[in-house]
Amino acid sequence: LIGHITKTLYADEISCGLRCLQDEKCQSYNSKSDANDVKRECQLSNQTEKSNPENLRRNPRSTYYGRGTVEPLSRGLFLSLILSSFQMIILPFSDADKRGWDSAHPAFSCKEILDSGHSKGDGEYWIDPEKSGNPLKVYCDMSRYGRGWLLVSNVEFGSPSSKVSVETSYRGIGKSHMVLQKSAMKELRRHLSFTQLRFHCHKKQGRTFHVVTTSNSSGEAVVQYFSGQTDEQPDACGSFVRLKWDDNSKLADICKDWGLVSGEYLVGKWGHGEDQNRLYWYPAFKVDAYHLRVHLNNVGDLNVMQCDDVAYQTVNTIGDFWRVFVR
Numbered sequence: 001l002i003g004h005i006t007k008t009l010y011a012d013e014i015s016c017g018l019r020c021l022q023d024e025k026c027q028s029y030n031s032k033s034d035a036n037d038v039k040r041e042c043q044l045s046n047q048t049e050k051s052n053p054e055n056l057r058r059n060p061r062s063t064y065y066g067r068g069t070v071e072p073l074s075r076g077l078f079l080s081l082i083l084s085s086f087q088m089i090i091l092p093f094s095d096a097d098k099r100g101w102d103s104a105h106p107a108f109s110c111k112e113i114l115d116s117g118h119s120k121g122d123g124e125y126w127i128d129p130e131k132s133g134n135p136l137k138v139y140c141d142m143s144r145y146g147r148g149w150l151l152v153s154n155v156e157f158g159s160p161s162s163k164v165s166v167e168t169s170y171r172g173i174g175k176s177h178m179v180l181q182k183s184a185m186k187e188l189r190r191h192l193s194f195t196q197l198r199f200h201c202h203k204k205q206g207r208t209f210h211v212v213t214t215s216n217s218s219g220e221a222v223v224q225y226f227s228g229q230t231d232e233q234p235d236a237c238g239s240f241v242r243l244k245w246d247d248n249s250k251l252a253d254i255c256k257d258w259g260l261v262s263g264e265y266l267v268g269k270w271g272h273g274e275d276q277n278r279l280y281w282y283p284a285f286k287v288d289a290y291h292l293r294v295h296l297n298n299v300g301d302l303n304v305m306q307c308d309d310v311a312y313q314t315v316n317t318i319g320d321f322w323r324v325f326v327r
Contacts, residue, residue, distance in 0.1 A: 001028055001064050002117055003055045004047040016042035017065060027051075028066035032059070057117030100125040106135035109192055111148035111327055113140065119147070129170075129191035136174040141325055145212055145243055149198060149325035152188065153179045153280060155294050155305055158318030163300045166277075179294060180324075181276040186228035194326040197223055199283065201292065201307035201322040202246075205315050209284075209292060209308045210247040211240040222270055226279050233261055233269040236284070249308040250290045257286045279324060287311075294322055 006025060009016075013031040020026035023044055030043040048066040049056040056064065099118045100107035106128040107113045113125055119142045127150075128135040141149040152173050155164055165178040170188035172178050180188070188194070196219065202208045213219035221234035236255035251258070259269035265287040272282035280294040288311050295304040305322050306314050 001030060001045050001047065001049060001052065001056050001066070002115070004045045004052065005030075005043045006046050007044040009042050009044075010040065011042040012040055013063065013065075016040070016044075020044055020065075028064065030062050030064050032062040059117040059119070061119070061121065062117070100127065100140075102126060103135050103137075109148075109194075110138070110140035110142070110150045114142055114148035129188070136171055138173050145198065146327070149327045150192075150194070151323060152185070152326050153322070153324040155179065155280075155302060155322040157302065157305055157316045157320040164294070164296055164302050166296065166300060168276075179277075179280045179296075182226075182228035182278055183276065185226055185279060188326070189223070189227040189229070192326070195220065195223060196327045197226060198325040198327070199292070199323075200325070201305075201320075203307045203309070203315070203320050204317045206320075207248050207250070207308045208246050209249040209251055210243040211252055212243065213240050214238070225270060226283065233259060233271045233273070236268050236270050239270070251284055251286065251292065251308050254286055254290075257289075258284055260287065280322075 007023070009019070011019060016029050016031050019042060020029045025046045026044045028045045028048045030045070032041040032043065049064065050066070098105040099116055100113040101118070101120070103126050106126040108129060108131065109127055110125065113119055122142050123140065124137050125140045126135045127138055139151040141147070141151065150173070154177055156177060159177055163177065165172060165175050167175070167178050167180050167184050170180065170184045172180065172184060196213050196215065198212045200210045213222045218235060218239040222239050224230045225232065225234050236258040242252040256268045257266045259265070259267045260272050261267045261269055270284060271278055272285065274281045282291065282293045285291040285293065290308050291306040291311055292308065293306045294302070297303050304314055305316055305320060307320065307322060
């Protein structure tokens with residue numbers, strides 16, 4: 001049941017039910033496994049499937065328990081199993097439950113798949129941002145920082161092919177190793193209206209840079225710049241949140257020293273003044289210190305991938321990656 005969650009905690013199904021019984025506001029609960037089937041998330045709700053049937057959604061990783069009884073099995077609507085004071089409701093499978101799962105049932109975005117309760121965890125899904133009937137397969141991150149992220153640039157060192165496709169149309173996000181130029185980002189935002197960017201890179205013999213743009217005017221300025229809606233380089237400080245559980249970068253600590261504008265360094269800005277390749281050519285850096293960039297040769301071979309690397313001391317190891325997501 002979505003839309004009426006009052007409390008979220010980690011507990012197994014029985015403990016979750018006990019928590020609900022002890023909470024006078026709780027009328028139902030969802031017991032959900034995480035993407036790795038390691039933890040179970042307990043979501044307490046102040047409503048039930050009876051009062052809000054339109055909010056009861058199928059999710060292969062989640063089980064719903066509601067107080068009271070359900071309609072009889074002869075109606076063919078629900079399969080119910082009594083557990084203590086609750087009923088476990090299993091919705092019959094239908095095509096609507098496949099949203100994003102195949103090309104016949106594309107979703108609008110990764111976020112829509114998540115919000116509708118159809119996420120199967122991190123992986124490939126089908127979306128149709130233009131609602132044109134011409135969907136494409138993409139990668140959705142359904143487990144990190146708010147979830148529902150669409151992968152729009154992906155570079156992996158040591159992948160079977162060293163080729164990285166430079167895409168001028170957003171439909172190139174269907175490829176496994178690609179970076180988007182400004183024109184592609186502008187096209188994608190026109191259809192998808194995403195509001196946040198997430199930069200995530202990692203070096204096995206280095207550090208991890210992992211930040212998300214803020215949901216305010218400062219973050220919006222960053223989104224507009226990298227989407228080609230403006231050429232004005234946005235302020236760095238105050239425009240992003242550092243994801244401290246894995247970000248150990250130097251760059252995230254020195255935003256006042258980022259950037260290059262009109263030949264002047266250390267200006268506290270995103271970007272390098274580049275045009276079409278602004279998303280991956282020094283989107284964030286401190287000159288002669290810590291750099292974030294992907295350097296390709298003329299035929300798309302990966303030359304250098306920098307992730308908070310000290311200038312001129314870059315080491316790439318198999319498994320290093322550089323990614324950008326939108327949501």
